[in-house]
Amino acid sequence: MMKKLTSPACPTTITSGREGTEKREEDFTNIKSLLQKLYNENTEKVEQALEEIGRVGKGNGEAMKALQKFLRKEQRMPLRILATQTISKVKKISQPSTGEFKKPGIFQCPGAEKIKRIEIIDVTCPHCRKKGTASVAGFENDFACESCGEIIQRDLPESCIEKCPVGSECVGKERYQKYMKGRKELLK
Numbered sequence: 001m002m003k004k005l006t007s008p009a010c011p012t013t014i015t016s017g018r019e020g021t022e023k024r025e026e027d028f029t030n031i032k033s034l035l036q037k038l039y040n041e042n043t044e045k046v047e048q049a050l051e052e053i054g055r056v057g058k059g060n061g062e063a064m065k066a067l068q069k070f071l072r073k074e075q076r077m078p079l080r081i082l083a084t085q086t087i088s089k090v091k092k093i094s095q096p097s098t099g100e101f102k103k104p105g106i107f108q109c110p111g112a113e114k115i116k117r118i119e120i121i122d123v124t125c126p127h128c129r130k131k132g133t134a135s136v137a138g139f140e141n142d143f144a145c146e147s148c149g150e151i152i153q154r155d156l157p158e159s160c161i162e163k164c165p166v167g168s169e170c171v172g173k174e175r176y177q178k179y180m181k182g183r184k185e186l187l188k
Contacts, residue, residue, distance in 0.1 A: 030056060031053065031056065031057055031060055031062065031063050032062075034049045034052050034053050034056075034057075035049075035053070035062075035063065035066040037049035038050070038066070038067075038070045039070075043076065043078070043079065046079055047079070047082060050079070050082045050083055050086045051082075051086070053067065053086055053090065054085070054086040054089035054090060055089075057086075057089075057090045058089065058090055058092070059090070059092040060090060063090050064087065064090050064091060067083055067086055067087050067090060068087065070083055071083045071084065071087070075143075075144035075149065075151070076144060076146075076149065077134060077135065077143070077144060077146045078146065080135075081135060109160070109161075109164075109170055110160075111159045111160035111161050111164070111167075111170075112161060112167075112170040112171045114138050114159065115137075115138040115139045115159060115161060115171045115175060115179055116137075116138060116139075116171060116175070117137075117138050118135055118136070118137055118138075119135070119136055119137075119138060120133055120134070120135050120136075121133065121134055121136060121154070123145075123152060123154075125145040125147060125148060125150065125152055126152065127145060127148050127150040127152075128145060128147050128148040128150070130145070130147045130148075132145075132146055132147065134146070134152070136154070137175075138179075139156075139171070139175045139176075139178045139179035139182070140178065140182070141153055141154055141155075141156045141178075141181075141182030141183075141185060141186065142154070142182075153185075155186055156179065156182045156183055156186055158183070159179070161176065161179065162180070162183065
C-alpha cells in the first residue's frame with residue numbers, strides 16, 4: 001500500500017510503501033552509474049557526473065566515500081576543486097548532541113594548523129614553463145600542473161609536528177604520513 005504524506009510546515013511529499021523503496025533503489029543505481037563516470041578521460045563528462053552527484057547524492061554515504069577516493073587519486077586540479085565542492089553538497093551535516101559537544105581548545109598548535117590549511121600558491125611549471133596558481137594542502141609536496149598534467153614537486157617547510165610526540169594525533173595519521181614522506185624526499 002502506498003501513502004503520500006505531506007505537512008503544511010514542509011511542502012515536500014514523502015512517498016512510503018513499495019513506490020518509495022523503488023525510488024530509493026533507482027536513486028542508488030543512478031548514483032552507482034554516476035560514480036563509474038568519475039574515472040573517464042573526458043573532463044567534461046567527469047564534471048557533469050560530479051555536478052549530478054552533488055544534485056542527487058545528498059546524504060549518500062557510498063557517494064561520499066567514492067568522492068573521497070576519487071579526490072585522492074585525481075591529479076587534474078579543476079576536477080579536484082569541483083570534487084571538493086561536490087563533497088560539501090553531499091555531506092550530511094548533523095548537529096552534535098550536547099553530550100558530544102566539546103569546547104574548543106584555548107591553544108591550537110600553529111604547526112598543525114599550517115599543515116591542515118589549503119594554500120593557494122603561484123607556480124611556474126618546470127615542464128611546460130607556464131605560470132599559474134595551485135591549491136595545495138600544507139602536507140602535500142607534489143601536485144599536477146593544470147596545463148600539461150605533469151607532477152610538480154614543492155619544498156615542504158620544516159614543522160614542529162616532525163619532532164612533536166603527538167604530531168600524528170594533531171594533524172591526523174594520513175596527513176602526518178604524507179607530510180613526513182614529502183620531508184624525507186626533500187632531505188634526500
